Amino acid sequence: MDRLRAKTHDISDSGESEEENGNHLSSQQDLFSGSDDLFGDSDEYTSASSKPKGGFKDDQSGSKSHSHDKKNHDSMKQEDEYNADTDVDEPSIITMNDKEKKPLCKYGSKCYRKNTSHLEEYFHPKNNLKKRKTNEHNKNDAIASPSKKLKSELEPPMNKIKPNVIHSFQELQPFSFFLTKVSGISKHFNETGAMSLKDILSPEMGRLKSSCHFNFMFDVSWLVQQYSHSDRALPMMLVHGDQGRAELDLKDEASPYPNISLCRARLDIPYGTHHTKMMFLLYQDGLRVVIHTANLIPNDWHQKTQGIWISPVFPRLKSPSEPGESRTKFKANLLQYVSSYKSAKLTTWEKNISEHDMSSAKVHIIASVPGRHAMNDKHMWGHLKLKKILTAAGPDQSLVKNWPVLGQFSSIGSLGANQDAWLLSEWGQSVSTCRKSLPSSIPASKLNLMFPSKDNIRLSLEGYNGGGCVPYSIKTASKQPWLTPFFCQWRSEGRGRSRAVPHIKSYTRSSPDGSQAAWFMVTSANLSKAAWGASEKKGSQLMIRSYEMGVLFLPEDFGFKNSFKVSSHIDQFTDPEVKVFPLPYDLPTTTYVKGDRPWFCDAPCVDAPDTFGNMWCPPL
DSSP: OOOOOOBOOOSSOOOOOHHHHHHHHHHHHHHHHHHHHHHSSOOTTOOGGGOOTTSOOTTOBOOOOOOBOOSOTTGGGSOOTTTTOSOOSSOOOOOEETTTTEEBOTTGGGOOOOOHHHHHHSBOOOOSEEEOOSOHHHHHHTOSOOOHHHHHHBOOOSOSOOTTHHHHHHHTTTTTEEEEOOTTSBTHHHHSSEEOHHHHTSGGGOOEEEEEEEOSOBOHHHHHHTSOGGGTTSOEEEEEOOOHHHHHHHHHHHTTOTTEEEEEOOOOSTTOOBOOOEEEEEETTEEEEEEESOOBSGGGGTSSBOEEEEOOOBOBOSSTTOOOOOTTOHHHHHHHHHHTTOOGGGHHHHHHHHTBOOTTOOSEEEEEOSEEEEGGGGGGSHHHHHHHHHHHHSOOHHHHTTOOEEEEOSOBOOOOSSTTTTIIIIIHHHHTOOTTOOOOOOOGGGEEEEOOBHHHHHTSTTGGGGGGGOOOOHHHHHTOGGGGGGEEOOOOTTTTOTBSOBOOEEEEEEOTTSSEEEEEEEESOOBSHHHHOEEETTTTEEEEOSBEEEEEEOGGGGTOSSOEEEESOGGGTTOSSSOOEEOSSOSSOOBOOTTOOBOOTTSOBOSSOOTTSEEEOOOO
């Protein structure tokens, strides 16, 4: 089996002075004690069993963890405000092991490498999880292993293609928005509105000729196995952002497959990543585009909550003179995005896009590409692109003036000294834009941010390990304690995924009762300036560090007037008379309550065991 390529962002930033370290530790203590100010007198490590109504309960969810390596040893010693953006497993801490006098492997306990020279050169600590003997916490939290009866009700491993893939796909039209299947939940939650990677690549979806994957992480051998046997030798391109040793490793993984070619995305701005997650599937009778939130590794498709938009099969144009464009300008925007790579290797795929009729696309592309974008170009990318579309075709201000905006994500960057530095002013202005209205900052009371709490992770399907893909560090959090009051719990009872840690990123503006939405967006973009962009030079340019890709759903493009009905309850998705947008989470939101705190990937959790009776002990 080929090695799983781990990637780690430096979210711990070594190289601080003693004075800075002291201030940092003080900030951490203030952050942990900050919940007392926010929720009243409380113990930050209060067990979930003692929480009042509204807090996270023991019936919620989690996910597998994975590491991500995107920086070399030297860059890890530098500090940057964008370092918490993207998929991360554990903080990368470069230090020496006193006993063996070896440098600590930056992949830590989850190192995937097996070659002898690497094992001899670097020290590898044991897993961060520590087993705790059965005690009152185990009894109170009722998190023992599932009973035999429960196991029989759970979804078996998704290693077989169901015979009704097309039926499942057609059930969720016209929105065509799905979640990934999750192993370990009741079967019926995977039977409606859910697709596995094997489903997407199934011959039932189309007779494949070639494919192209844009992503942050690849497990090449696993990816090949997701194709049907007859399609595994077909041409496949992998678009990645790896450099140096990481790129050599990827080439080594792909070398046994002569049908696989690689294309490296240019990352000219420091700390940027190739974070886009998208597929092009070229069939004998057309082209399909898939935009999603999952890395192409097994853990991301196992027990995490991920989002997927799947296009219809776009037929080949009958004449080259035909535009084949939709009212959402989907084709032009997709071509603009692919051409931004400036890679000759993608010329074939630019040609494929140009030769197909995409007039049936009903979504708007919201993408980011690295650069300092000025003049008209700055409105083509990031949050300014969202603002541009909402100004032209967004909701009426009279309808949504009391409707909150909800952001849901799995990672958070440094957002500034206070809520007005970027969140409410710049980014908030874009996400709260209304049709033909003057821009203004969003009020703090009208913004909710859905981010997993410590207990969301602790009681997840995979316990504390599920928090590996939710890389919010104490160091970043200590700089922005003002952010915590915006947080609400991850909760997805309607989709059966309260216990499947969310790696999905989505944004919406919904009615106070959660029954209607003015728009919805699924994207690879987390809550960070690196992903969405930050204004420079008095707003004359937008600086973006990373590649991102998402799609925006607007009511008018689906035949609705001002809003569409939304729900997370799967029994409402297939009603032929009432089209309901399938939300990935429950609305209205569940706010944090006394004793809750956000999940911090680098904070020890030793007060209460997780689903498997383990504690979380990250390296110091």
